[in-house]
């Protein structure tokens with residue numbers, strides 16, 4: 001049996017997969033086992049911010065793996081690798097977020113944030129937004145998307161409420177004295193790159209303050225330069241001060257790693273045994289994350305993401321003008337961009353045609369295709385992607 005047959009035969013298949021077996025990657029490209037080359041505008045779901053197999057990452061893995069790999073954060077020892085990452089992140093986080101803990105996935109970081117919010121406030125209700133995505137653990141599933149997402153797993157968290165994303169009036173109505181926290185993405189990623197008004201997050205923060213609820217800002221998809229700022233909350237005007245910030249994906253450029261940061265006020269209420277995990281803050285992940293964060297910082301890749309994002313968005317806007325019958329809109333913040341189609345059929349068709357033409361893109365809910373290239377994507381690669389998209393849209397129109 002070949003790779004695809006083996007996976008189909010023995011693996012649980014929770015989603016439809018594209019029929020290629022990716023064997024290797026370098027920069028913005030991946031190759032399948034037959035040596036076919038694909039331009040990757042998915043970045044492994046918005047993760048490989050430095051592209052595939054960036055030398056800084058492979059060197060960090062190699063060097064740390066030769067020293068020590070496992071030494072748990074919740075265990076009994078300290079770690080130079082962890083200490084280095086903690087200090088590397090200082091100065092990049094909003095200033096009031098002074099303490100960090102590490103996790104292995106975005107869902108795990110959000111799960112911990114929700115758990116701690118309930119403990120610290122002594123309240124239960126979590127308010128989230130329709131269309132959001134915060135993960136697949138029980139806590140995070142309960143506050144993701146809305147009822148459609150959770151129906152098959154009911155009952156979920158006992159008291160959670162969804163309000164429209166970007167709607168601060170609805171948020172004001174939902175948050176009350178029983179609310180432990182609001183959890184929100186600065187830009188909804190899985191929801192289809194939905195960008196709120198610049199004042200939205202600050203309004204949500206104010207509503208939280210009025211009711212002694214915590215504000216959890218989920219930067220798992222938007223952080224680490226993705227939207228053209230180191231954290232997407234930097235786009236907020238007026239500025240916003242979350243109580244908890246969760247991070248993942250780009251933090252370690254492809255190595256499974258995540259984090260959450262809290263204020264001193266929250267930290268002072270945390271007690272021994274409140275949280276932990278065997279692999280949390282393992283030295284290998286910390287070494288990789290420190291190398292990625294250093295590279296992002298030294299090369300000012302947030303700025304680059306902003307600049308290249310404008311180029312990509314400009315090209316996508318041109319496509320929308322050309323194909324208004326099937327393209328309802330385009331949007332983007334930095335290198336988190338989306339094409340909004342008029343039908344889900346077009347999304348499926350375009351994804352397949354692009355794959356056949358050597359471009360990987362991410363179909364998303366609500367008739368949307370996301371384009372999430374590496375932050376190091378070149379102008380030539382953007383032009384190549386736009387050309388393949390253009391030719392593929394012609395074929396979609398012809399079908």
Ligand SMILES: Cc1ncc(COP(=O)(O)O)c(C=O)c1O
Pocket residue numbers: 045105106107108110133134135136185189190218219220221222248249
């Ligand atoms: C905003 C956001 N939060 C949380 C998650 C969950 O992260 P993970 O898949 O690493 O658990 C995702 C994943 O797509 C996400 O986009």
